[in-house]
Amino acid sequence: MAEQTLTRVPLLEAQGICKYFGGLKAVDHVDMTICQGDIFGIIGPNGAGKTTFFNICTGIFTPTQGRIFFCGEDITAMSPEAVAQKRIARTFQNLQLFKFMTVLENVKIGCHIKTKSNMFDAILHTPTFKRDEAFTTEKSLEILKRIGLFDFRDTLAGNLSYGMQRKVEIARALALDPKILLLDEPAAGMNPLETKALMEFIQALNADGYTIAVIEHDMKFVMNSCNRILVLNFGQKILEGTPAEVKTNPEVQSAYFGKGMVAGEAIR
Amino acid sequence: MSKVQAFYHKHRTILLLAVFAALCVLPFVVTKALFVRYACNILLFATLAGSLNAINGYSGQMCLGQAGFFAIGAYVCAIFSTRFGVNFWLLLPISGVFAAMVGLLVALPTLKLQGIYLSIVTLGASEIIRIIAQTWEPVTGGALGIKNIPYPWLFGLDTFRPKYYYFIFLLIGVLFLLVTNRVLKSRVGRAWISIREDQIAAKSLGVQTSFYKSLNFMYGAFWAGVVGCAYAPFVNYIEASQFSTDTGFNVLAMIVIGGQGTLLGPILGSMIVTVLTESLRFLDNWRYVIYAVIIIMMMWLRPQGIAGASHSVLAGGKIKRKPVRREGARSHG
Ligand SMILES: Nc1ncnc2c1ncn2[C@@H]1O[C@H](COP(=O)(O)OP(=O)(O)OP(=O)(O)O)[C@@H](O)[C@H]1O
Ligand SMILES: [Mg+2]
Numbered sequence: 139m140a141e142q143t144l145t146r147v148p149l150l151e152a153q154g155i156c157k158y159f160g161g162l163k164a165v166d167h168v169d170m171t172i173c174q175g176d177i178f179g180i181i182g183p184n185g186a187g188k189t190t191f192f193n194i195c196t197g198i199f200t201p202t203q204g205r206i207f208f209c210g211e212d213i214t215a216m217s218p219e220a221v222a223q224k225r226i227a228r229t230f231q232n233l234q235l236f237k238f239m240t241v242l243e244n245v246k247i248g249c250h251i252k253t254k255s256n257m258f259d260a261i262l263h264t265p266t267f268k269r270d271e272a273f274t275t276e277k278s279l280e281i282l283k284r285i286g287l288f289d290f291r292d293t294l295a296g297n298l299s300y301g302m303q304r305k306v307e308i309a310r311a312l313a314l315d316p317k318i319l320l321l322d323e324p325a326a327g328m329n330p331l332e333t334k335a336l337m338e339f340i341q342a343l344n345a346d347g348y349t350i351a352v353i354e355h356d357m358k359f360v361m362n363s364c365n366r367i368l369v370l371n372f373g374q375k376i377l378e379g380t381p382a383e384v385k386t387n388p389e390v391q392s393a394y395f396g397k398g399m400v401a402g403e404a405i406r
Numbered sequence: 407m408s409k410v411q412a413f414y415h416k417h418r419t420i421l422l423l424a425v426f427a428a429l430c431v432l433p434f435v436v437t438k439a440l441f442v443r444y445a446c447n448i449l450l451f452a453t454l455a456g457s458l459n460a461i462n463g464y465s466g467q468m469c470l471g472q473a474g475f476f477a478i479g480a481y482v483c484a485i486f487s488t489r490f491g492v493n494f495w496l497l498l499p500i501s502g503v504f505a506a507m508v509g510l511l512v513a514l515p516t517l518k519l520q521g522i523y524l525s526i527v528t529l530g531a532s533e534i535i536r537i538i539a540q541t542w543e544p545v546t547g548g549a550l551g552i553k554n555i556p557y558p559w560l561f562g563l564d565t566f567r568p569k570y571y572y573f574i575f576l577l578i579g580v581l582f583l584l585v586t587n588r589v590l591k592s593r594v595g596r597a598w599i600s601i602r603e604d605q606i607a608a609k610s611l612g613v614q615t616s617f618y619k620s621l622n623f624m625y626g627a628f629w630a631g632v633v634g635c636a637y638a639p640f641v642n643y644i645e646a647s648q649f650s651t652d653t654g655f656n657v658l659a660m661i662v663i664g665g666q667g668t669l670l671g672p673i674l675g676s677m678i679v680t681v682l683t684e685s686l687r688f689l690d691n692w693r694y695v696i697y698a699v700i701i702i703m704m705m706w707l708r709p710q711g712i713a714g715a716s717h718s719v720l721a722g723g724k725i726k727r728k729p730v731r732r733e734g735a736r737s738h739g
Contacts, residue, residue: 222612236603251612260592
């Protein structure tokens with residue numbers, strides 16, 4: 139990713155976000171700006187608050203303090219449904235698939251907000267219903283083709299391998315036509331080959347104009363794909379910057395790569 | 407196993423038409439009036455169980471109060487037909503709408519509740535409906551109930567004979583299946599199922615879960631009301647005790663045994679429970695012990711029911727292995 143510091147349009151902004159669970163400061167005064175066209179990496183040790191931060195961005199949690207802005211609009215208090223309507227899509231760390239629905243049906247749910255046929259349309263098979271179904275099916279199949287799950291469209295999602303289930307989640311999120319895609323550890327549970335393919339897929343999506351924020355533990359993935367990185371530790375932001383800045387920052391090294399490991403080793 | 411499935415999918419229309427034709431001639435082949443009455447009961451309860459399954463099996467809300475919606479339908483029919491002489495066929499949708507409204511009243515305050523809490527509220531609502539029916543004498547006839555509910559018109563046939571009333575139940579059952587099948591295979595049905603599967607994920611994809619849960623509740627209540635409306639003239643006399651929680655649990659037992667989340671499950675469940683009820687009559691109340699044993703066995707051997715959605719061949723497959731839930735992440739580095 140070439141550095142594009144020319145015209146950076148902020149898309150998703152967090153200002154002073156805090157989330158406390160009782161005495162536990164899961165996220166503590168975190169600021170962040172994701173701009174249009176970014177592949178934005180969020181890294182940090184286990185329990186650093188990354189997932190909690192995503193949950194705040196997508197309306198699943200309301201922050202104890204702070205605001206979230208999307209395209210300049212305050213979305214802090216919005217419900218997850220309303221956030222999805224704004225075209226913010228996400229995947230989950232602990233796979234939250236519709237297991238007893240087929241892969242195709244999973245993706246079709248992603249088209250929900252873009253269609254509007256109601257129960258009566260369904261019962262009477264009105265033109266609205268037919269148009270919606272045709273659109274949904276076509277769009278879903280197109281996404282499945284692109285992500286390489288077309289052959290598995292009629293398989294129950296729960297029957298797929300771990301790596302493929304992660305892909306179904308991404309496919310489902312893509313069906314929203316997201317302005318930003320939040321991926322929570324998309325490569326977890328994938329083998330190195332799958333990880334590599336996923337990395338290329340994410341880069342291809344980005345090239346198509348998708349803005350992506352990704353939580354990932356795979357350093358190679360993060361350092362090579364992301365143009366900006368946010369480092370969290372114990373809920374606090376250590377740094378937000380380019381991969382080069384992250385590599386050389388001594389605080390990041392001691393916090394994240396601690397235990398005597400040199401950043402370069404992990405990164406290379 | 408999958409051969410059966412493949413065969414079914416290939417000849418679906420013909421098979422279903424054959425079953426329908428067989429059901430149409432049934433009351434003329436089975437001449438014993440008692441058996442025809444059983445057939446009526448099976449159809450009636452199959453649709454009632456289906457309406458409960460539309461809620462519990464598809465949106466995953468645990469409703470225990472189906473007897474209440476059933477009662478609403480039956481009373482609306484009884485009251486309007488005996489007092490104002492409203493036509494039965496008009497009353498069918500009206501009863502459904504009444505029940506759906508009550509369903510909405512129950513659904514709205516319980517939207518935030520889940521699992522056992524929702525169950526308890528629905529159970530309570532069902533009891534409240536029964537108690538109102540028992541005490542509101544001027545309207546519901548109180549403990550005396552409502553007598554002489556007029557038999558519906560059906561092309562001039564003597565509908566007081568089960569042989570002909572059977573066709574009313576068959577019609578409602580078929581209509582329920584056709585309509586529900588269409589709803590399930592639409593945006594609305596998918597939204598319901600997504601809520602059953604994972605509510606958070608559904609929300610994060612923009613499914614307004616509160617709206618769809620209420621709609622689902624109203625849909626189930628609507629059909630319970632319609633069935634209630636068809637039930638009242640059939641028995642000709644209704645009173646509150648017919649709509650006790652026993653009835654509710656009976657219907658629940660049907661979908662537990664038959665399987666939730668498929669259209670076939672409640673039908674099987676209704677057949678099994680009705681046949682057992684009739685054939686075990688000589689055991690008197692001991693037959694409830696047998697039910698209990700069957701339900702416990704089902705929970706143990708086949709928790710999803712005979713045709714349950716989860717692991718059933720009839721439902722279109724099963725999930726072989728359960729992916730391990732990985733809470734933490736890999737260690738870094
Ligand atoms: N709902 C909750 N209630 C209480 N504590 C929570 C809750 N969710 C998260 N936490 C706590 O907040 C902290 C941050 O958790 P979080 O899941 O955000 O970390 P993470 O950075 O995503 O870690 P990982 O890399 O393991 O996914 C942890 O200590 C966790 O136990
Ligand atoms: Mg996490």
